[in-house]
Amino acid sequence: MSLRRFIAVRVAATVPILFGVSVLTFALVHLTPGDPIDQMVALNPQISAAEEAAIRARYGLDGPVWQQYLTWITNVLQGDLGTVISVDQPVLPYILARLPETVALGLFGWAIALLIAIPAGIYAAVNKDTLGDDLSRVFALSGISLPNFWLGLMLILVFALWLDLWPVLAPDKPLLSPEMLWYLVLPGVTIGTASSATLMRVMRSSMAEELNKEYVTAARAKGLPERTVVLKHVLRNSLISVTTIAAFLTASIFAGAVVVEQVFAWPGLGRAFVGAIVGREVDLIMAITLFTGVTIILANLLADIMYAVLDPRIRYD
Amino acid sequence: MSYDADTDTSTVSRRRVLQTAGASALVALAGCNTGSDGEGDGESGGGQSLDPVRERAEVSVDEIQEGGTLRFGLGAGIDSFDPSYSTSAPSGNVHGLVYESLITQDAAGTVYPWLARTWERVDVQEVEDGAYEPYMVPAETDDDGNLVADDQIIIRNPEAGEVLTVNEAPDAVEDGTYGIQYRAELHEGVTFHNGEEMTAEHVARSYEVLENSSISAQTFDSFLYAEAVDEYTVDIYGQEPDAEADSQLPTTVYPMEHIEEYPDRGADPRNDLTPIGTGPFEFESYEAEQRAQFSTFEDYWLDDLGLDALEWWDGPDGFPTSPVVDEVTVSIVTDDATRAAALNSGEIDLTYGLTSDTYSEYRSSEDYRLSVTNAGAYNFLQYPVRVSPWDDERIRRGVNQLIPRAQIAENIYNGYRNPAYTPLPELAADEGSADYDALVEELRPQTEQDTEAATELLQEAVDALGVETPIEATIETNTSDDRVREAELIAQVMSNTEFFDISVETFEFTTFIQRILGPEYYQQGNIVLIGLSGTFNPGSFYDAVNSIDNFGQCCNFQRVDTPDLDEIATEARFSVEAVEDPQFRGQQYDKVWQGLIEQAPNSYTVFGTNVSSLSTDYVGHNTYTFSSGVLPYGLHDPTDQQVAYLDRE
Numbered sequence: 012m013s014l015r016r017f018i019a020v021r022v023a024a025t026v027p028i029l030f031g032v033s034v035l036t037f038a039l040v041h042l043t044p045g046d047p048i049d050q051m052v053a054l055n056p057q058i059s060a061a062e063e064a065a066i067r068a069r070y071g072l073d074g075p076v077w078q079q080y081l082t083w084i085t086n087v088l089q090g091d092l093g094t095v096i097s098v099d100q101p102v103l104p105y106i107l108a109r110l111p112e113t114v115a116l117g118l119f120g121w122a123i124a125l126l127i128a129i130p131a132g133i134y135a136a137v138n139k140d141t142l143g144d145d146l147s148r149v150f151a152l153s154g155i156s157l158p159n160f161w162l163g164l165m166l167i168l169v170f171a172l173w174l175d176l177w178p179v180l181a182p183d184k185p186l187l188s189p190e191m192l193w194y195l196v197l198p199g200v201t202i203g204t205a206s207s208a209t210l211m212r213v214m215r216s217s218m219a220e221e222l223n224k225e226y227v228t229a230a231r232a233k234g235l236p237e238r239t240v241v242l243k244h245v246l247r248n249s250l251i252s253v254t255t256i257a258a259f260l261t262a263s264i265f266a267g268a269v270v271v272e273q274v275f276a277w278p279g280l281g282r283a284f285v286g287a288i289v290g291r292e293v294d295l296i297m298a299i300t301l302f303t304g305v306t307i308i309l310a311n312l313l314a315d316i317m318y319a320v321l322d323p324r325i326r327y328d
Numbered sequence: 329m330s331y332d333a334d335t336d337t338s339t340v341s342r343r344r345v346l347q348t349a350g351a352s353a354l355v356a357l358a359g360c361n362t363g364s365d366g367e368g369d370g371e372s373g374g375g376q377s378l379d380p381v382r383e384r385a386e387v388s389v390d391e392i393q394e395g396g397t398l399r400f401g402l403g404a405g406i407d408s409f410d411p412s413y414s415t416s417a418p419s420g421n422v423h424g425l426v427y428e429s430l431i432t433q434d435a436a437g438t439v440y441p442w443l444a445r446t447w448e449r450v451d452v453q454e455v456e457d458g459a460y461e462p463y464m465v466p467a468e469t470d471d472d473g474n475l476v477a478d479d480q481i482i483i484r485n486p487e488a489g490e491v492l493t494v495n496e497a498p499d500a501v502e503d504g505t506y507g508i509q510y511r512a513e514l515h516e517g518v519t520f521h522n523g524e525e526m527t528a529e530h531v532a533r534s535y536e537v538l539e540n541s542s543i544s545a546q547t548f549d550s551f552l553y554a555e556a557v558d559e560y561t562v563d564i565y566g567q568e569p570d571a572e573a574d575s576q577l578p579t580t581v582y583p584m585e586h587i588e589e590y591p592d593r594g595a596d597p598r599n600d601l602t603p604i605g606t607g608p609f610e611f612e613s614y615e616a617e618q619r620a621q622f623s624t625f626e627d628y629w630l631d632d633l634g635l636d637a638l639e640w641w642d643g644p645d646g647f648p649t650s651p652v653v654d655e656v657t658v659s660i661v662t663d664d665a666t667r668a669a670a671l672n673s674g675e676i677d678l679t680y681g682l683t684s685d686t687y688s689e690y691r692s693s694e695d696y697r698l699s700v701t702n703a704g705a706y707n708f709l710q711y712p713v714r715v716s717p718w719d720d721e722r723i724r725r726g727v728n729q730l731i732p733r734a735q736i737a738e739n740i741y742n743g744y745r746n747p748a749y750t751p752l753p754e755l756a757a758d759e760g761s762a763d764y765d766a767l768v769e770e771l772r773p774q775t776e777q778d779t780e781a782a783t784e785l786l787q788e789a790v791d792a793l794g795v796e797t798p799i800e801a802t803i804e805t806n807t808s809d810d811r812v813r814e815a816e817l818i819a820q821v822m823s824n825t826e827f828f829d830i831s832v833e834t835f836e837f838t839t840f841i842q843r844i845l846g847p848e849y850y851q852q853g854n855i856v857l858i859g860l861s862g863t864f865n866p867g868s869f870y871d872a873v874n875s876i877d878n879f880g881q882c883c884n885f886q887r888v889d890t891p892d893l894d895e896i897a898t899e900a901r902f903s904v905e906a907v908e909d910p911q912f913r914g915q916q917y918d919k920v921w922q923g924l925i926e927q928a929p930n931s932y933t934v935f936g937t938n939v940s941s942l943s944t945d946y947v948g949h950n951t952y953t954f955s956s957g958v959l960p961y962g963l964h965d966p967t968d969q970q971v972a973y974l975d976r977e
Binding site for chain 2 (some may be wrong): 173286291
């Protein structure tokens with residue numbers, strides 16, 4: 012199978028997955044009581060039943076759930092993702108306005124995760140069963156165990172309040188300015204720590220496994236420097252499993268963004284998602300869920316493609 | 329446990345719709361620290377002297393420093409930049425910088441003319457039943473049987489299938505059919521941020537902005553018609569003789585650009601529609617969910633006219649005519665802990681709505697200060713009055729006497745709440761009672777914790793009803809830490825008696841609201857614990873929780889119906905006597921509060937406060953009575969000679 016055909020098959024397979032995700036999400040959202048109109052009415056007792064009905068009809072919330080779903084999916088297929096009712100804005104520009112922030116945060120978190128995980132994993136594998144290896148295990152366990160919101164607040168407390176090295180709030184600067192990139196370190200570390208812990212353990216075990224293989228013994232017997240053996244031969248072979256995990260971590264990075272964006276007052280999709288759930292903004296919840304689903308599927312597809320780059324023996328058949 | 333199967337739908341007459349809708353004031357469920365609270369344009373006939381601000385910070389005119397950027401931390405997003413399209417308290421802080429109304433109200437609720445040089449009642453008269461019928465037009469009925477029309481409906485007559493819309497109202501007024509008339513004479517030389525000069529035409533046509541807006545319901549419950557008499561005089565008419573018209577009828581004034589060109593969703597920078605008002609600050613920029621920036625409006629009318637243009641002004645010479653701060657940055661930080669951290673790191677100067685466990689830190693620090701103001705809000709328990717044995721008022725009154733109000737205020741809210749021994753917060757006392765101290769003295773024996781008296785009442789009820797004890801029930805509330813602890817304490821106190829076995833269940837706020845607003849919730853036998861934020865008007869503390877017309881809305885969840893008290897409350901607002909005689913009004917309301925304690929459909933636990941946390945760099949700040957006014961009031965408000973400035977040294 013050619014790479015092109017492989018991609019086409021995988022993309023086609025995403026359609027039923029996304030359909031399933033959309034049905035499930037739509038059903039779950041409607042299982043919870045309320046919609047934005049209920050909230051308007053609850054907070055304003057003088058809206059009459061007629062006015063409430065008119066508002067609900069305007070946003071297509073007056074039909075049975077299946078009918079609402081059909082309307083929604085028909086509109087989505089025509090490029091209309093719906094409306095954010097509380098601010099009366101189309102969903103698409105609402106999401107696109109927040110996308111760069113979440114992408115920047117995600118990339119930062121991902122980069123920090125890789126920057127921590129790969130060297131630490133290599134070190135732990137090469138120095139197996141030493142104090143350094145034990146410490147890396149403690150770090151991994153802590154990283155996985157610490158809740159994001161707690162870690163974020165602790166980083167703010169130590170690095171922003173006590174050491175005064177970072178601001179608590181994002182500076183009023185463009186996203187790609189040096190000040191903003193500096194600010195992103197703390198939320199990036201928060202979001203990347205849990206991922207780095209997982210990645211590091213995978214890196215360590217994968218690397219340790221490779222180090223026991225005969226080609227490594229052969230390389231060493233040929234007199235290659237240990238640095239060359241580890242970084243040139245073993246590392247590349249160990250990265251395949253890390254790549255798989257890194258792709259899976261896209262989902263956890265987005266999940267982390269939901270919390271981290273709240274703690275750091277970062278105006279991205281994660282924060283919008285929380286607001287959408289609280290406000291029962293069905294269209295926005297659906298759109299962000301779909302967007303996340305597509306992102307995760309694409310990340311996994313990218314991982315599959317990366318396999319071939321990392322190991323030319325892998326073929327798509 | 330059994331329940332009363334009374335599911336009769338109440339018959340709503342046109343008169344009753346008219347009365348009750350008008351009687352309701354804008355209220356809101358107070359769910360969490362940064363949640364919405366309703367700020368209606370409250371009412372006062374003047375003469376209120378009680379200052380709800382605790383330990384008011386005073387500023388000497390000589391000390392005031394001009395300039396600087398105030399950084400304000402807002403705990404929720406801005407849902408709209410137009411006051412007509414937002415009832416959220418956080419957004420109100422932004423609106424108050426840009427927009428102004430014909431009147432303003434001090435922290436005690438007293439009404440003062442603002443954009444209006446004078447604001448006076450010209451006429452008040454009784455309106456007979458059916459007086460508007462000759463002007464009504466047929467309307468269509470929707471699937472639910474509600475009358476609907478393209479134009480803003482003012483009055484509905486469901487029996488005849490007719491409505492009075494804004495189009496017919498002028499004819500009624502022309503024939504002398506109206507309840508109350510006010511006249512506003514405007515200041516000359518008031519300009520909008522776009523350079524337009526404000527005239528009577530702007531005022532009269534500003535009501536068009538409110539048509540079918542988010543606040544149309546409460547506006548058009550009272551408002552009938554506005555008419556420009558000459559260039560700077562406007563007459564405004566109300567539907568009925570209304571003791572709250574003083575504050576209910578005036579409107580925010582918009583420029584023609586807004587009135588004529590902006591679509592139905594109002595001004596909003598997210599749609600490239602700039603908010604334009606007459607206020608002391610101009611809109612500069614907005615980054616969604618991040619920050620909004622405002623700068624001084626150089627052509628502010630009060631700077632030009634001077635404070636002596638305000639006929640009621642009697643403050644010191646040299647008092648600033650506008651805020652002395654040059655710029656305001658509003659940072660949106662929804663997480664309470666992060667907002668507190670931003671205050672501690674010096675990135676914001678002022679915020680409100682932090683959790684009460686942070687207060688002790690600020691109270692004891694030299695670098696920070698708390699500004700506390702008694703608010704028009706209370707927490708209350710609503711009993712399942714349609715379900716046995718809660719349908720017996722002796723049971724409810726017995727529980728009322730078990731509630732440890734003082735302990736709740738002190739231990740759970742760290743002293744930042746006051747025990748609620750009456751259904752009326754002190755804030756609304758002048759309008760809502762003939763003698764508030766006497767009222768408290770009279771009601772306190774029935775609402776103060778008295779286990780012996782409660783036991784006697786409960787035993788009597790249990791014996792008479794023959795119910796088995798302990799009576800099992802659940803207190804339901806939303807997941808706010810303080811509220812949950814309050815529910816748990818009440819449940820514990822009740823369960824400590826032989827009569828009750830009470831549990832507590834909590835829900836996320838939105839889920840909770842949907843649950844308790846359900847049409848059959850009242851049959852489930854649960855007790856609701858929630859907060860209510862009212863207005864300066866006493867009626868707002870009665871109607872929302874007790875009027876049957878608010879069943880299924882905020883905040884009658886249990887089909888509470890007190891028709892005898894409805895009648896008195898209506899008379900206390902919608903009668904010529906109530907408009908003209910504050911003593912009569914207070915006496916009527918006293919009967920309402922006494923009746924409420926006697927019938928006890930609800931138990932009021934604590935009255936709320938608004939608490940701002942601020943850096944001592946921001947000098948002179950005091951917190952407004954409603955959280956929607958924390959920022960604009962603190963910056964500058966001549967009614968209370970309030971001004972605050974930045975001293976960064």
